[in-house]
Amino acid sequence: MTEVILGLGSNIGDKKQNILSAxxxxxxxxxxxxxSPFYETLPQxxxxxxxxxxxxxxxxxxxIPWEFFHYTSLVEKTVGRNxxxxxxPRLIDIDxxxxxxxxxxxxxxxxxxxxxxEREFVLRPLIDLLPKVxxxxxxxxxxxxxxxxxGSNGLMRHV
Numbered sequence: 804m805t806e807v808i809l810g811l812g813s814n815i816g817d818k819k820q821n822i823l824s825a826x827x828x829x830x831x832x833x834x835x836x837x838x839s840p841f842y843e844t845l846p847q848x849x850x851x852x853x854x855x856x857x858x859x860x861x862x863x864x865x866x867i868p869w870e871f872f873h874y875t876s877l878v879e880k881t882v883g884r885n886x887x888x889x890x891x892p893r894l895i896d897i898d899x900x901x902x903x904x905x906x907x908x909x910x911x912x913x914x915x916x917x918x919x920x921e922r923e924f925v926l927r928p929l930i931d932l933l934p935k936v937x938x939x940x941x942x943x944x945x946x947x948x949x950x951x952x953x954g955s956n957g958l959m960r961h962v
Contacts, residue, residue, distance in 0.1 A: 808861050808900040809862070810896075811826065813893065813895050816894055829897075876897075901919075902915075
């Protein structure tokens, strides 16, 4: 079993319910699933859109990374995501942030996620869930990464 950390976000419709629906589907393919509290976040990239609700979840899976990536893509489609343009509004977005302590880069998946250390909206909920997790490349704890990113991208409040 591998502990997988995922970022979940939504900024259309019932944002919390979209995240919970995705989480429930993710939990079905693993064990020991847990989800962080929710945070409201300003949009990044394409700024003229509704605020996001973000959370982080963790699940132990017995799949290879590419199988799980394809499953999370199916979860996005099931919840209702339609990809239109980069950083577009969406019902659900699922990012695989860390695949255990493994490091890898492929055309479709990189672990750890290349921008997770910059994203307060990922790091703050991760502190709530797994405060002692260590990034396999930087060797920083999630709290150290959060201090470096704090204030950089619009984390607003616990919702």
